[in-house]
Amino acid sequence: MNYFGIDIGGTAVKLGLFDEACELLAKRQIPARLDNDGAFILPDVKASMKSLLEAKGMDWSAVKGIGIAVPGPVLDEGFVPLAVNLGWRNVDVRDVMRNLTGVDNIRVENDAKAAALGEYRMGGWESYRSAVMITLGTAIGGAVILDGKVLHGAFGAAGELSHIQVEPGETEPCACGKFGHLQQYVSTDAILKDIRKKLSDPACESILRGYESLSVKDVFDAAKAGDGTALETVRSVARMLARVLAAVSCVIDPELYLIGGGISKAGDFLLEMIRTEFKALALATSENARIEAARMGNDAGIYGAMLLAERGCAEG
Amino acid sequence: MNYFGIDIGGTAVKLGLFDEACELLAKRQIPARLDNDGAFILPDVKASMKSLLEAKGMDWSAVKGIGIAVPGPVLDEGFVPLAVNLGWRNVDVRDVMRNLTGVDNIRVENDAKAAALGEYRMGGWESYRSAVMITLGTAIGGAVILDGKVLHGAFGAAGELSHIQVEPGETEPCACGKFGHLQQYVSTDAILKDIRKKLSDPACESILRGYESLSVKDVFDAAKAGDGTALETVRSVARMLARVLAAVSCVIDPELYLIGGGISKAGDFLLEMIRTEFKALALATSENARIEAARMGNDAGIYGAMLLAERGCAEG
Numbered sequence: 001m002n003y004f005g006i007d008i009g010g011t012a013v014k015l016g017l018f019d020e021a022c023e024l025l026a027k028r029q030i031p032a033r034l035d036n037d038g039a040f041i042l043p044d045v046k047a048s049m050k051s052l053l054e055a056k057g058m059d060w061s062a063v064k065g066i067g068i069a070v071p072g073p074v075l076d077e078g079f080v081p082l083a084v085n086l087g088w089r090n091v092d093v094r095d096v097m098r099n100l101t102g103v104d105n106i107r108v109e110n111d112a113k114a115a116a117l118g119e120y121r122m123g124g125w126e127s128y129r130s131a132v133m134i135t136l137g138t139a140i141g142g143a144v145i146l147d148g149k150v151l152h153g154a155f156g157a158a159g160e161l162s163h164i165q166v167e168p169g170e171t172e173p174c175a176c177g178k179f180g181h182l183q184q185y186v187s188t189d190a191i192l193k194d195i196r197k198k199l200s201d202p203a204c205e206s207i208l209r210g211y212e213s214l215s216v217k218d219v220f221d222a223a224k225a226g227d228g229t230a231l232e233t234v235r236s237v238a239r240m241l242a243r244v245l246a247a248v249s250c251v252i253d254p255e256l257y258l259i260g261g262g263i264s265k266a267g268d269f270l271l272e273m274i275r276t277e278f279k280a281l282a283l284a285t286s287e288n289a290r291i292e293a294a295r296m297g298n299d300a301g302i303y304g305a306m307l308l309a310e311r312g313c314a315e316g
Numbered sequence: 317m318n319y320f321g322i323d324i325g326g327t328a329v330k331l332g333l334f335d336e337a338c339e340l341l342a343k344r345q346i347p348a349r350l351d352n353d354g355a356f357i358l359p360d361v362k363a364s365m366k367s368l369l370e371a372k373g374m375d376w377s378a379v380k381g382i383g384i385a386v387p388g389p390v391l392d393e394g395f396v397p398l399a400v401n402l403g404w405r406n407v408d409v410r411d412v413m414r415n416l417t418g419v420d421n422i423r424v425e426n427d428a429k430a431a432a433l434g435e436y437r438m439g440g441w442e443s444y445r446s447a448v449m450i451t452l453g454t455a456i457g458g459a460v461i462l463d464g465k466v467l468h469g470a471f472g473a474a475g476e477l478s479h480i481q482v483e484p485g486e487t488e489p490c491a492c493g494k495f496g497h498l499q500q501y502v503s504t505d506a507i508l509k510d511i512r513k514k515l516s517d518p519a520c521e522s523i524l525r526g527y528e529s530l531s532v533k534d535v536f537d538a539a540k541a542g543d544g545t546a547l548e549t550v551r552s553v554a555r556m557l558a559r560v561l562a563a564v565s566c567v568i569d570p571e572l573y574l575i576g577g578g579i580s581k582a583g584d585f586l587l588e589m590i591r592t593e594f595k596a597l598a599l600a601t602s603e604n605a606r607i608e609a610a611r612m613g614n615d616a617g618i619y620g621a622m623l624l625a626e627r628g629c630a631e632g
Contacts (some may be wrong), residue, residue: 073601111452130470144567146462154446157601162565165559165597168483176599232451244480250476251460251567253469281481283492285473 001064003017005047005118005306007111008032008070010085016302017052018049020064022310024053027302043045046100065309068093069114069301073156073238078108082171084250107308111151111301112141113159118304119258120145125297130254133294134161134241137264140183144252145242162187166243185240189217195219195233204229220266235273242277249286260294317380320365321622323427324348324386328441329361332618333368336380338438338626343618354402358409361414370626381625384409385430385584387455394424405588417466422625427617428457429466431473434620436461439611446570449610450477450557452579456499457553460568468613478503482559492549501556504532511535511549520545536582550582551589558593563600576610583609 002025007014010032017026030048033040041088053059063088070093072083078094094106116133125131126148131240135141142161144151155293163176170180185192192214194206198204206229208222222230245257259271276292282289296303318341320501326348333342346364349356365382369375383461386409388399394410410422425433432449441447442464451457458477460467466615467474478499500506508530514520522545522602524530524538538546561573575587591607612619 005436073509113356122401128470142566146467151462151568153565153570153602154444155601155604157565157569157599160569160599160601162566163599164563166484168559171484178597179601187371204330243484247563247569249460249469249473250480251474252467252565253471253473255470281494282480282495283473283476285476286469288471 001062002058002062003306003309004066005302005304005309006045006049006066006068007114007301007305008041008045008068008086009111010034010071013048014042014298014302015045015048015052016299016306017049017056018306018310020310022303022306023305024226024299025056027299029051032086034087038083041086042091042093042096042100044096048133049101054109060102063101063103065107065308066097066101066103067107067109067114067305067307068097069109069110069111069305070307074108074110075156078106078110105306105309109150109305109308110156111292113152114145114304114308115141115260115296115300116143116145116159116258116304117307118152118300118302119260119294119296120148121307122303123258127260127316128254128256128290130252131256131258132159132161132245132248132252133258133260134244135294136186136188137261138188138258140187141261144254161244161248164244164247166240172251181239182244186237186263191216191219191233191237191263194236197232198229198233206281216263217266220263220269224266224269234270235277237263238270238273241274241275244290245274245278245285245291246281246283249282249289253286254289257289257291259291260296260300275293318378319380319622319625320382321383321547321618321620321625322361322365322382323360323430323617323621324357324384324464325427326350326387329357329364330614330618331361331364331368332615332622333365333372334622334626336626338619338622339573340615340619341372343615344368346383348402350403350448354404355401358407358412358416359400359403362413365417373457376418379417379599380543381420381423382413382417382419382425383425383621383623383625384413385425385427387427387620390424390426394422395598396424421625424553424622425466425621425624426472429459429468430624431457431612432574433623434477434616434618435576435610435612436464437623438619439574439616441464441572441574444570444572444606446568447476447572448475448561448564448568448570449574449575449576450560451544451610452502452575453577454503454504456503457535457577460570461533462568477560477564480560480563484557498556498560502553502579507532507535507549507553507579510552511546514549522546532579533582536579536585540585542581550586551593552584553579554589555593557590558597558624561590561594561599561605561607562599562602563597568604570604571605573605574610575607576612581606
């Protein structure tokens with residue numbers, strides 16, 4: 001028997017076919033068609049699963065379960081009220097996929113939560129009883145794992161670390177409408193906005209001034225090379241992240257923090273800065289929480305989704 | 317069979333004798349003797365338990381378990397490395413009490429966590445799957461309850477809400493040595509310090525100016541009566557609390573917040589202000605979390621301690 005792990009994003013959909021031992025047999029990526037309010041996404045996923053099965057000489061009867069990660073909140077084990085990036089509104093993902101595939105065991109989970117589960121279970125972190133994952137990118141994802149389970153919360157907002165307030169005095173609103181949230185300082189957009197603002201000051205010296213287009217990687221590379229302006233921006237990112245981690249430690253006091261996502265490729269450089277800022281901010285008792293880079297990269301989502309189907313239960 | 321619930325504080329020790337149905341049979345309060353590094357406290361507790369038993373015609377054989385709440389962290393189910401208010405350092409409370417009483421089933425828990433458990437179980441809140449309690453007073457206590465269990469965290473710091481940073485720009489240190497923590501703005505001392513600072517400005521108008529000595533109750537009463545200066549202080553307390561609750565919602569998203577402790581006697585006045593500030597700050601999904609006043613008052617601690625012994629397990 002086999003399992004699918006599907007990770008639906010605003011640009012691409014990743015599909016993984018796994019065997020019963022959770023080994024990845026085949027992986028595929030298809031574009032996410034956003035026209036028609038994303039109505040083609042799930043049928044496209046079904047077609048791609050079918051072709052993956054056929055390539056392995058299998059059919060739907062070989063599929064014991066399908067786990068699906070979606071970029072939005074998930075209610076009642078499969079209903080997605082809103083997934084802005086996909087154009088979805090009130091999509092019953094479980095129902096639609098059951099009808100499309102005939103497979104009964106369909107599990108649906110928020111993508112950040114699924115990725116955290118995949119990272120925790122398959123990244124070699126299971127010896128830690130509690131972990132918090134934060135994923136840095138265009139958006140900031142978060143998830144809390146306690147006793148091996150992803151926490152959902154009473155209103156589905158557990159792990160929404162991007163909306164913890166880190167600057168009470170902020171006058172510009174976050175995308176959510178409130179003020180001074182982590183998202184406003186550490187997303188890729190926020191980092192680029194900050195560096196561009198600094199460069200707009202003619203007195204500001206930076207090697208980044210000569211760049212035609214700027215990426216977050218450029219900013220981190222410049223910081224690593226000792227560029228003072230870039231360093232200031234990266235240090236601010238580390239400080240804002242550390243404020244959130246210090247607050248999280250006062251609430252659930254996890255043993256492990258996992259930093260994932262595109263920005264985390266800055267690697268030890270960013271990680272060391274976060275660790276330093278965290279030690280300066282956190283309560284002494286929690287100072288020894290480990291802060292590590294995630295290991296599973298972009299595959300964490302398909303692994304986590306697969307695990308939900310394989311275990312046959314909504315975690316948490 | 318019977319249980320004792322003991323709540324040890326820096327001023328007094330409360331003792332409750334309970335029957336098997338968790339009914340309170342007798343209650344007593346004795347002073348906490350702080351001389352000799354608090355070495356008399358546990359023997360005094362033992363003597364008081366013995367006299368309570370004798371008054372009911374019982375002896376130690378009638379005692380199935382003893383739960384003890386202490387004002388400090390608890391390691392390894394009974395070891396207290398430090399309880400500043402009692403003068404304790406490295407006291408193995410479980411061991412000492414076993415030797416004093418001959419009772420084997422001894423459970424030791426941090427006082428804020430025991431009080432939260434007592435409040436949650438006996439205050440009529442058990443229908444809520446998750447709750448966070450914050451106790452306002454000289455110190456600020458906090459505790460997180462998930463699936464009916466008090467969370468301890470990897471390093472014993474779960475629920476330490478008083479040390480969440482609410483003012484990143486603060487230059488005065490918290491008692492813990494770090495900066496801008498909740499404790500610095502909402503403890504009784506902090507409230508009195510803030511109002512005194514306001515009153516030291518000759519231009520500040522307030523009915524509190526005429527008071528010889530000021531209590532937190534005076535400040536709340538003045539705010540209720542419409543005194544602008546007092547109102548400003550109380551609103552700041554509500555705002556700082558709301559900042560912490562909004563952050564907590566982004567981490568574990570509890571269904572219920574319980575506000576306890578002396579200050580909470582300000583009742584609906586403070587509660588309504590906290591609710592308003594919380595709605596303004598919290599992520600929309602969590603706005604409907606309930607914020608209620610604790611109901612068990614000072615007895616929450618002895619009930620919670622008793623419950624730990626009655627259940628025969630360290631919760632969480």
